[in-house]
Amino acid sequence: MKAPPFTLHRPATVDEAAGLLAALADEGALVLAGGQSLVPMMALRLAYPPDLIDINGIAGLDRIELSGDHLAIGALARHHDFRRSVVPGPFGALLARISHEIAHYPIRTRGTFCGSLAHADPASEWCLTAATLGAEMVLRSQAGERAVPVADWFEGAMATVREPEELLVEVRLSRPAEGSAWGFYEFNRRAGDFAIGAALAGYRLEGGAMRDVHVGIGAIEEVPRRLGEVEAALEGQPPGPEAFRTAARIAAGAVEPLEDFATPADYRRDLAVTAIERALAEAALAQPGQRGMAA
Ligand SMILES: Cc1cc2nc3c(=O)[nH]c(=O)nc-3n(C[C@H](O)[C@H](O)[C@H](O)COP(=O)(O)OP(=O)(O)OC[C@H]3O[C@@H](n4cnc5c(N)ncnc54)[C@H](O)[C@@H]3O)c2cc1C
Numbered sequence: 061m062k063a064p065p066f067t068l069h070r071p072a073t074v075d076e077a078a079g080l081l082a083a084l085a086d087e088g089a090l091v092l093a094g095g096q097s098l099v100p101m102m103a104l105r106l107a108y109p110p111d112l113i114d115i116n117g118i119a120g121l122d123r124i125e126l127s128g129d130h131l132a133i134g135a136l137a138r139h140h141d142f143r144r145s146v147v148p149g150p151f152g153a154l155l156a157r158i159s160h161e162i163a164h165y166p167i168r169t170r171g172t173f174c175g176s177l178a179h180a181d182p183a184s185e186w187c188l189t190a191a192t193l194g195a196e197m198v199l200r201s202q203a204g205e206r207a208v209p210v211a212d213w214f215e216g217a218m219a220t221v222r223e224p225e226e227l228l229v230e231v232r233l234s235r236p237a238e239g240s241a242w243g244f245y246e247f248n249r250r251a252g253d254f255a256i257g258a259a260l261a262g263y264r265l266e267g268g269a270m271r272d273v274h275v276g277i278g279a280i281e282e283v284p285r286r287l288g289e290v291e292a293a294l295e296g297q298p299p300g301p302e303a304f305r306t307a308a309r310i311a312a313g314a315v316e317p318l319e320d321f322a323t324p325a326d327y328r329r330d331l332a333v334t335a336i337e338r339a340l341a342e343a344a345l346a347q348p349g350q351r352g353m354a355a
Pocket of ligand 1: 090091092093094095096097098099100135161162163164167170171172173174175176178179181183184185186226227228229252253254255
């Protein structure tokens with residue numbers, strides 16, 4: 061199928077884009093970033109925006125810059141830009157590792173980090189990353205700028221608190237704690253497919269005990285999130301397979317899994333437990349002194 065007709069607008073600045081959104085968002089205008097979700101949806105007639113506001117000509121939106129306690133990621137930073145470390149050290153290595161799990165090569169060269177956060181697919185690796193590490197979404201409209209913490213960002217599957225006239229100009233991804241180490245695990249049936257279940261986990265060691273524990277799940281529920289119950293069970297414990305298994309099992313009672321024609325809820329519940337256990341095992345291997353992704 062072909063996309064329905066639309067008018068293409070090519071603003072040269074963020075202010076111009078904000079002006080177009082102010083004028084046209086009520087009529088259904090949408091931002092076009094990498095187009096890797098929006099264009100297929102238009103071709104399938106699941107979306108039919110009368111106006112597309114193509115932000116690809118706006119200079120400076122491709123920036124990826126370490127700034128204090130966060131990594132500032134502009135609206136045109138592509139998945140592929142993270143394929144090699146964008147920051148020195150293990151934080152960059154973690155993002156590179158995760159980026160390789162997203163879709164296929166051609167999609168990674170066009171799709172954007174911010175587009176993933178705006179689109180809010182439950183299976184998005186970047187949404188899981190933002191939810192687990194912590195992030196702030198910076199929105200711009202003619203009314204000004206506001207920042208939304210990731211805890212308040214997602215409203216449901218493919219739904220966020222972004223107003224139609226707001227442009228997501230930047231995501232500020234929190235830097236992991238010094239000395240922390242991370243593991244990531246994702247399951248899908250074929251390489252490049254969307255994840256059916258994924259987990260990101262990290263902690264640092266203090267006197268042999270786990271501290272600053274972060275455990276997040278993606279593709280399991282409508283919205284990726286940290287699992288406080290699992291984190292609490294690990295905090296202060298020595299790491300090891302037994303502790304990981306016991307904590308991961310808590311997830312089985314804590315999650316409300318998505319269900320679809322190919323994947324029953326119970327399958328996803330089991331997958332959440334396995335993904336968490338494997339992400340934690342990888343984080344253990346990555347602890348400073350081991351070879352891996354220690355921050
Ligand atoms: C075959 C296939 C496999 C895929 N597999 C994966 C996968 O495994 N993991 C994964 O995470 N993704 C996957 N994707 C999706 C891909 O990563 C998209 O690139 C991403 O979801 C959206 O980014 P985009 O820049 O392409 O956004 P677009 O397609 O341009 O836009 C998506 C939506 O977000 C809005 N939007 C985009 N940017 C902004 C902005 N700056 N401000 C406001 N609104 C904005 C658009 O208006 C639109 O509603 C896959 C896509 C395909 C086609």
